[in-house]
Amino acid sequence: xxxxxxxxxxxxxxxxxxxxxxxxxxxxxxxxxxxxxxxxxxxxxxxxxxxxxxxxxxxxxxxxxxxxxxxxxxxxxxxxxxxxxxxxxxxxxxxxxxxxxxxxxxxxxxxxxxxxxxxxxxxxxxxxxxxxxxxxxxxxxxxxxxxxxxxxxxxxxxxxxxxxxxxxxxxxxxxxxxxxxxxxxxxxxxxxxxxxxxxxxxxxxxxxxxxxxxxxxxxxxxxxxxxxxxxxxxxxxxxxxxxxxxxxxxxxxxxxxxxxxxxxxxxxxxxxxxxxxxxxxxxxxxxxxxxxxxxxxxxxxx
Numbered sequence: 001x002x003x004x005x006x007x008x009x010x011x012x013x014x015x016x017x018x019x020x021x022x023x024x025x026x027x028x029x030x031x032x033x034x035x036x037x038x039x040x041x042x043x044x045x046x047x048x049x050x051x052x053x054x055x056x057x058x059x060x061x062x063x064x065x066x067x068x069x070x071x072x073x074x075x076x077x078x079x080x081x082x083x084x085x086x087x088x089x090x091x092x093x094x095x096x097x098x099x100x101x102x103x104x105x106x107x108x109x110x111x112x113x114x115x116x117x118x119x120x121x122x123x124x125x126x127x128x129x130x131x132x133x134x135x136x137x138x139x140x141x142x143x144x145x146x147x148x149x150x151x152x153x154x155x156x157x158x159x160x161x162x163x164x165x166x167x168x169x170x171x172x173x174x175x176x177x178x179x180x181x182x183x184x185x186x187x188x189x190x191x192x193x194x195x196x197x198x199x200x201x202x203x204x205x206x207x208x209x210x211x212x213x214x215x216x217x218x219x220x221x222x223x224x225x226x227x228x229x230x231x232x233x234x235x236x237x238x239x240x241x242x243x244x245x246x247x248x249x250x251x252x253x254x255x256x257x258x259x260x261x262x263x264x265x266x267x268x269x270x271x272x273x274x275x276x277x278x279x280x281x282x283x284x285x286x287x288x289x290x291x292x293x294x295x296x297x298x299x300x301x302x
Contacts (some may be wrong), residue, residue, distance in 0.1 A: 104144030184214025254293025
């Protein structure tokens with residue numbers, strides 16, 4: 001039996017401050033977010049999505065996006081990014097002084113309308129304007145595709161739609177690609193059937209995989225992705241997260257769970273799982289509830 005040639009290292013982007021918080025009713029103060037960012041960097045995290053630039057009336061946790069960015073310390077080798085969903089958001093990201101943004105739209109027409117108020121066709125058209133604004137301002141732009149593996153409202157998403165959207169985004173000049181299992185419906189076979197061809201299409205441009213653990217398949221899907229050459233993953237401390245506009249939404253794969261598994265496999269991330277676990281436990285105390293991740297409940301407990 002031929003052994004699988006796994007990568008020696010992967011990039012893990014921490015999205016707890018963005019996706020992890022957006023479903024929480026209790027607002028985490030900006031000062032606390034900055035403390036957490038310092039702690040994450042101390043844990044070895046080098047890529048952090050700090051906020052989404054959206055309507056604060058709809059997502060109050062993100063109301064401080066600009067002030068949070070203003071408080072960030074510039075550090076060599078550390079990438080701070082923001083998520084934008086429309087042209088207005090991209091302009092705000094530019095004015096906030098961002099240097100790395102994810103311009104994300106949905107492959108599901110229903111989810112697109114619920115998430116942004118735009119049909120899929122309109123969102124695809126506006127993406128071109130978003131990317132143009134970002135590139136003109138010399139931002140690194142990651143093109144994102146939400147619901148790439150299924151939608152709670154529409155069910156199956158045609159992989160050809162996803163491939164067409166990836167090609168469109170590459171033609172627009174995006175620097176990176178992100179495929180998001182927004183609803184947590186993906187399975188390992190579907191992950192490979194979509195991620196493999198996308199990886200072949202993008203050449204040397206990174207492909208990020210954003211996984212939710214709604215059905216408990218998150219780490220299995222990450223493993224399947226590794227087997228077809230995906231080496232960039234999003235995660236959130238403690239397994240926090242979930243889209244406010246997806247019924248039954250649950251959290252991302254937990255950063256410490258993903259990193260722990262990768263380290264057991266001999267795959268380097270540069271991240272200290274114990275330090276991430278400590279962040280997760282501190283936030284459990286703040287929100288007064290238990291998160292879905294596993295390793296923060298096991299590592300370094302007295």
